[in-house]
Amino acid sequence: MEESLTLKKLRERFPASIIDTHSFRGDDTAVVKRVDVVDICRFLKESPDLSYNFLMDLTAVDYLQMNNPPKTERFEVVYHLYSIKYNHRVRIKAPLTEADPTIDSLTPLWAVANWLERECWDMFGIRFDGHPDLKRILLYEQFEGHPLRKDYPLTGRQPLIGPKN
Amino acid sequence: MEKTATLARELNIREMTLHMGPSHPAMHGTIRMFLELDGETVVSSDVEIGYLHRGFEKTCENRTYHQAIIYTDRLNYVSPLINNFGYAMAVEKLFGVDVPERCKYIRVIMSEICRITDHLTNVGASAMELGAITAFLYMIKAREMLWKLIEEVAGGRGVTPSYVRIGGVKDDLPEGFQGRTLEAFKVTREVLQEIHGLLTKNRIFVDRTKGVGAITADEAMSYGFTGPCLRSTGVAYDVRKAQPYMVYDKMNFEVPVGTNGDNYDRYLVRMEEIQQSMRICEQALFSMPPGPIKIDDPRITFPSKKDVYGKMESLINHFKLFMNGHGIMPPKGEVYQAVEGANGELGFYVISDGSGRPYRLRCRPPCFMIMSGVSRLVNGGMVADIVPTFGSVNMIGGECDR
Amino acid sequence: MAIESALGESVVLTRTDKVLGWARKYSLFLYPFVTACCGMEYMATAASHYDIDRFGAGLPRFSPRQADVLFVVGTISHKQAPILKRVWEQMCEPKWVVAFGGCTCSGGPYDNYATVQGIDTIVPVDVYIPGCPPRPETVLDGIMKLQEKIQNQKQEL
Ligand code: SF4
Numbered sequence: 206m207e208e209s210l211t212l213k214k215l216r217e218r219f220p221a222s223i224i225d226t227h228s229f230r231g232d233d234t235a236v237v238k239r240v241d242v243v244d245i246c247r248f249l250k251e252s253p254d255l256s257y258n259f260l261m262d263l264t265a266v267d268y269l270q271m272n273n274p275p276k277t278e279r280f281e282v283v284y285h286l287y288s289i290k291y292n293h294r295v296r297i298k299a300p301l302t303e304a305d306p307t308i309d310s311l312t313p314l315w316a317v318a319n320w321l322e323r324e325c326w327d328m329f330g331i332r333f334d335g336h337p338d339l340k341r342i343l344l345y346e347q348f349e350g351h352p353l354r355k356d357y358p359l360t361g362r363q364p365l366i367g368p369k370n
Numbered sequence: 371m372e373k374t375a376t377l378a379r380e381l382n383i384r385e386m387t388l389h390m391g392p393s394h395p396a397m398h399g400t401i402r403m404f405l406e407l408d409g410e411t412v413v414s415s416d417v418e419i420g421y422l423h424r425g426f427e428k429t430c431e432n433r434t435y436h437q438a439i440i441y442t443d444r445l446n447y448v449s450p451l452i453n454n455f456g457y458a459m460a461v462e463k464l465f466g467v468d469v470p471e472r473c474k475y476i477r478v479i480m481s482e483i484c485r486i487t488d489h490l491t492n493v494g495a496s497a498m499e500l501g502a503i504t505a506f507l508y509m510i511k512a513r514e515m516l517w518k519l520i521e522e523v524a525g526g527r528g529v530t531p532s533y534v535r536i537g538g539v540k541d542d543l544p545e546g547f548q549g550r551t552l553e554a555f556k557v558t559r560e561v562l563q564e565i566h567g568l569l570t571k572n573r574i575f576v577d578r579t580k581g582v583g584a585i586t587a588d589e590a591m592s593y594g595f596t597g598p599c600l601r602s603t604g605v606a607y608d609v610r611k612a613q614p615y616m617v618y619d620k621m622n623f624e625v626p627v628g629t630n631g632d633n634y635d636r637y638l639v640r641m642e643e644i645q646q647s648m649r650i651c652e653q654a655l656f657s658m659p660p661g662p663i664k665i666d667d668p669r670i671t672f673p674s675k676k677d678v679y680g681k682m683e684s685l686i687n688h689f690k691l692f693m694n695g696h697g698i699m700p701p702k703g704e705v706y707q708a709v710e711g712a713n714g715e716l717g718f719y720v721i722s723d724g725s726g727r728p729y730r731l732r733c734r735p736p737c738f739m740i741m742s743g744v745s746r747l748v749n750g751g752m753v754a755d756i757v758p759t760f761g762s763v764n765m766i767g768g769e770c771d772r
Numbered sequence: 773m774a775i776e777s778a779l780g781e782s783v784v785l786t787r788t789d790k791v792l793g794w795a796r797k798y799s800l801f802l803y804p805f806v807t808a809c810c811g812m813e814y815m816a817t818a819a820s821h822y823d824i825d826r827f828g829a830g831l832p833r834f835s836p837r838q839a840d841v842l843f844v845v846g847t848i849s850h851k852q853a854p855i856l857k858r859v860w861e862q863m864c865e866p867k868w869v870v871a872f873g874g875c876t877c878s879g880g881p882y883d884n885y886a887t888v889q890g891i892d893t894i895v896p897v898d899v900y901i902p903g904c905p906p907r908p909e910t911v912l913d914g915i916m917k918l919q920e921k922i923q924n925q926k927q928e929l
Contacts, residue, residue, distance in 0.1 A: 229703045230463050258591055262706075262717060262734040273702060273723045285706055285717070285734070289591070289605065292612050296706065317594035320742035328427075343420035343771055344886075345851045352428055352885050359425075359432050361885045364850050366857055367893045392852070393805060393859055395834040400807055400852075421852045422807055425884040440881060447809035491812070510819035517816070529812045529905050768808055 209233045211255055211295045218248055224300075232296055239282070239299040243309045249286055249295065250314055257286035257295065260311065263321035265329045269355040279303035280331060284311075301331065310335040328353035385413060390756065392421050395499070400767035401741075403748075403756065410752050415745045419738075422767035430731040434697045435461055435536060438731060443530045445733060446769040448491050449484035449712040451520070453733075454534035459615065460707035460718035461536050464700035467665055473538050474616040475658040480533065481616075481709075482647040482654075483520060483551075486558065487513050487528055488712035488764075489598075489640040489647075496637075496761025497569060500578055505568050512561040515554040522547065536698060537671040538664020548655045555648050562644060569637070579633035583747040583759030590631060593746070594739035597714025598639045599763055603631030609710040620657070621650045633762040670698050697726035713737055713764055737763075737770035792927040796840075796866070797919040798828035803839035805859060808846030810873035813905040822908040827915050836862040841918070842895070847875035848888045860895045866928060870918060871897045872911065874904040 208216075212226045215235055222241040227234050237245055249257040262285040268276040278300035287294050299308060310333040311318035322333040323342040330351035333339060341348065347365060350357050362369075377383075390403040400421040406413040426445065430438040442457040443450040455477045462469060469477075494509030517528035522544050524531035533540050569575045585595075587603040600607055608625045610618040626642035628635030664671045668687050677684035690696045702724040708717040714736030721730040740763050747763070748756050804814060818824050818832070833839040836859045848856055860869065871891055874880030877900045879889035891897060898921060901914035 230466060230705050232704070232706055234704075260594060261708075261715065262719065262732070264719065264732045266721060266730045271723055271729060273725075283719070283732075285719070289607055289612075294706070315594065316589070316592040316746075317739050317742050320738065324738075341420075342418075343423040345420075352425065357428075357885070359428060359884050362850065362889075363885070364888070365854050367853060367888065392855055393836075421849060421855075422847060423849055423851065423886050424808075424847055424882045425886040429882065429884050444809050444881070447812055491815070495815075507820050510815060511821065514816060514819070514821045527813070527816075527905075527907065529809050 593743035602628035602635035
């Protein structure tokens with residue numbers, strides 16, 4: 206299958222940082238090194254023939270229990286970008302290790318990254334360097350742990366008042 | 371200037387911090403706003419969400435693909451069927467299958483009915499918060515008619531119908547549905563007419579909404595706004611047009627846009643969208659082909675109830691689909707599927723590891739992005755303007771906090 | 773004095789109770805603590821189709837100090853729980869609590885880290901209205917149950 210324009214451009218521009226690309230069911234995906242995420246996103250946003258002006262979604266995945274096949278890095282931060290002008294989408298993924306789940310913040314590029322990164326921190330405990338105010342957003346400050354990590358139990362309740370469980 | 375400063379010192383004027391919500395009638399019970407006030411002007415604000423965080427994503431990872439449907443209902447509970455369809459389409463995309471034509475038409479019709487109920491509820495509720503209770507009662511009247519249609523089709527009233535099945539829908543439309551829909555639309559049109567009379571040129575309403583809570587297109591895009599909030603700034607982005615799914619490419623409709631991106635424009639865009647949705651519904655109702663309503667693949671869709679009770683093979687098939695460790699198993703992979711929800715682009719990002727449960731199910735909630743920009747919308751305005759602004763962005767807790 | 777002792781205390785007391793109960797049950801001031809999906813059905817019940825006003829419960833008060841029935845409508849998360857408790861504490865006696873919907877009764881479909889498994893772990897509940905969400909008819913039935921309870925209980929002055 207022909208590789209899409211975005212992936213081709215990315216490969217040309219960042220040959221060293223693209224780990225892998227695929228287009229499963231038509232969703233263009235590039236797996237990249239985490240150090241270059243901000244540069245890549247800036248390139249995607251600002252280059253005139255791509256102009257990905259929307260950060261549609263930012264989330265993470267915990268691959269702890271993935272055994273089909275197992276992954277070497279535990280976390281992956283996933284960005285979905287969209288361009289109104291060209292009406293195309295791309296997915297950028299950046300693997301992070303369990304020992305150092307840190308990645309650069311996208312807040313200088315998109316305002317919405319602020320809250321999305323806070324959510325990611327809240328749910329997965331992934332730190333975003335350069336984020337202006339990285340604190341919990343959906344849960345409360347007293348909450349310990351990060352519930353969307355696969356090793357957090359589904360019913361691990363931490364009530365503020367009332368009976369414990 | 372100096373005089374004001376002296377006066378301020380003498381009167382001991384200082385900035386005030388005010389907490390608005392979470393148990394505030396206009397905050398829908400789930401938002402807390404920290405406001406820095408200078409007199410009545412909001413200097414800065416901070417929005418806290420999460421009071422309705424119910425662990426949607428974690429719960430779905432521990433459920434089978436079909437069990438997750440009921441949780442998608444409760445994301446945006448004012449237009450649940452759109453969530454249903456969005457999720458089902460994401461899983462169908464994982465499988466790489468396409469649903470039959472009639473099913474697509476049914477999905478379009480039901481999505482649009484839901485979009486209408488959502489806009490009706492939103493416009494009605496935000497008008498009520500400004501004191502226009504009559505408008506609210508009228509709109510709920512129309513909504514009740516539409517909910518009756520949904521109930522006929524899905525079996526549940528408009529909040530939690532769970533109508534979709536992966537690879538199809540639960541049942542075909544009942545007999546006489548077309549006529550009753552047209553009847554309900556007649557009432558809805560009358561209501562809209564009345565609402566236009568009550569609100570659109572109403573001095574109080576216009577004064578409180580025009581120019582209030584305005585945002586420019588560039589900023590809106592930076593905040594990830596989609597849906598009516600983005601369209602009111604003049605950007606005609608609508609997933610139904612940009613990346614048509616189901617049968618929207620065969621439908622004739624317009625995407626209404628505003629110019630100023632303020633509360634008034636958001637109101638007008640919503641009102642116009644209701645009209646367009648009715649237009650789509652009517653076209654779909656008249657051009658709907660006959661045929662099956664789900665794909666014929668025993669690995670994905672359930673056999674019909676009649677067969678389950680009457681045929682051995684169907685019973686075994688049913689059993690297999692529901693037994694622990696069996697069920698439907700999409701191939702390994704990951705997909706992102708976007709649909710146009712009532713508030714904007716609603717996306718589902720599903721990762722499958724080949725087992726019967728989603729490895730990761732992420733919902734892109736349009737409200738969340740909009741809420742991240744609300745502080746920007748209210749800063750610099752009056753305290754009282756928070757209520758119409760917050761009302762017009764249509765925050766739905768279930769979706770925003772999940 | 774003599775008459776009272778002849779009649780016995782209970783007779784007079786029961787009558788007052790009855791009158792007060794009758795008055796109280798038809799002037800319910802609700803505090804809708806609306807958080808989630810059930811709120812949509814609450815809206816539907818309150819609007820003209822089902823018209824909660826017929827039961828004397830048509831006037832929602834958004835200040836706990838002016839309300840006497842706390843309608844907890846929708847999921848209560850652990851983050852929300854202290855607020856609910858606080859609102860309940862601010863209400864004046866006599867007060868009643870109605871758990872509206874499966875989530876408030878038992879946690880409903882959400883058995884996970886975020887959700888309170890039934891609000892009766894936090895505040896005392898008088899009437900449970902099950903359903904996800906309950907239909908308006910069920911809600912009205914619940915209100916009638918509450919009225920019955922109010923009528924028959926010991927009235928404090
Ligand atoms: S009981 Fe059901 S409808 Fe009501 S709040 Fe809970 S999930 Fe929503």
